[in-house]
Amino acid sequence: MSELAVHSQKLSKKFGDITAVNNVDLQIPEGEIYGFLGPNGSGKTTIIRMLCGLLTPSSGSASILGLSVPDQAEALRQKIGYMTQKFSLYDDLTVEENMHFIARIYGLRRSAARERISDLLQRYALSDMRKRRAGAMSGGQRQRLALATATIHQPTMLFLDEPTSAVDPENRRDFWEKLFDLSDQGTTILVSTHYMDEAERCHQLAILNLGQLKTQGTPKDLMNELSGRVLEVEGESLRQVKDDILQLAPIQSVAQQGLKLRVLFEAGAQEPANFLENQLQGRRLHISPARPSLEDVFVAATAADKS
Ligand SMILES: Nc1ncnc2c1ncn2[C@@H]1O[C@H](COP(=O)(O)OP(=O)(O)OP(=O)(O)O)[C@@H](O)[C@H]1O
Ligand SMILES: [Mg+2]
Structure with a gap:
């Protein structure tokens, strides 16, 4: 039986009068690529931030990799990677400098960091631009760097918030190849997207609207239901x-x-x-x-x- 990487019950978040997330129950099996599909403002980012332990739920509960948030957020931090919706690395640092900086935040030793970064540069086709400033990269290159950096400490689970929103179709395909590689190695991935072709690649997906989870299942089952x-x-x-x-x-x-x-x-x-x-x-x-x-x-x- 597969274990659950994410289990939330009646997870909710209010900002003043706005209910951004409304009683969301999630069960995400370990090792799956699980998609969030929903219009702007449907609560995708807010759920992801709560699951990462960065935002305190107004009510309800969630456990991620067996740790409950926000109480055990500190222990969870080492086990997850989070790629934010907006590029959150430093434009003025080079590819390599950004990676070393993040490696230090996660407490990697200098020699381990050097080895890991060299491996990631190769794996994500960034070796040739290791000295380039992040601000001078194309949209697709930046997202590759962001993904490489989010995996620097070899997290068990990745949260990717619209990771390909500024990426052309070919680079999006390459990006997804990397996600399947990670999934094959056992990494659980929660990814939000506005692209139907990406949603169709997920093992399972949830459709959100107005903070509520409207339906979830495998893409095939969801489509069959409309026969x-x-x-x-x-x-x-x-x-x-x-x-x-x-x-x-x-x-x-x-x-x-x-x-x-x-x-x-x-x-x-x-x-x-x-x-x-x-x-x-x-x-x-x-x-x-x-x-x-x-x-x-x-x-x-x-x-x-x-x-
Ligand atoms: N810090 C905040 N303060 C007040 N309201 C917020 C805050 N963060 C989000 N909201 C509101 O919560 C709702 C859900 O926002 P959220 O960013 O989670 O949506 P989203 O699905 O990620 O949208 P998008 O596709 O545009 O990224 C929106 O109505 C938004 O305005
Ligand atoms: Mg968002």
Whole structure:
């Protein structure tokens, strides 16, 4: 049986009148890559900061690697790495200087630090730019440096808050290869993202909205749960057709994708294809079932809060 790296119960955080995190229960198995997907302001960073022991919950509890936060935050610090949403290294220090600085904070001995840094420089393709100031690196290079530095003390668990937000697709792919390497070696990773392709790579993910955990599971299971609820509509005057469909009762959302509309029905809608055919009869449209995507899952999980 696999152990849990993170276990939270009714974890909540209020800032004045704002409930940033609302009764979040999390169970993250050891060694998994677990994703947080949620719109801006949904509480991702706030949860991560509580799990790292940097922010005190208003109520509820959380234990990480068997240590409860915030009480045992000091012991936890050596076991986790945290890559913040904003680049938090020193622009004026070189790649190597940044790494030595962080190594010292974690108490690595000088010789151990030299060996570890040389290994990381190679592994993260930073050797050629060891003398470059962090401020003079590209977005992708900076994120590689930030990840290398977050792992300098060989943490058992990594918290990565939108680590690839300024990174091009190829570098994002390379970055994820590194995450899978770490996961293979047993590191548990909690990663927040706005990219559906990244969310789809996670072993499991949680969808958050307005501080609440709306749904969680493997990407495949979450998509399967929407089977039968997604249709595509092709034809003329799609802008008008979209407005018309949105007026119909069991519809959760309609989005145009190129020359098609993607229609998401509410849970429990009866025979969606027949329903839509009937409602739109007389128009020259082609209606067909579509395989649910993770974006559909995201829309379904967050749409109910909008109405
Ligand atoms: N220190 C703070 N003081 C007051 N309100 C805060 C504070 N930190 C966060 N909030 C509020 O809590 C809510 C959740 O914010 P949080 O940063 O956790 O969201 P997020 O999901 O990380 O968003 P993003 O995708 O933009 O990074 C927001 O409404 C935010 O304004
Ligand atoms: Mg955030």
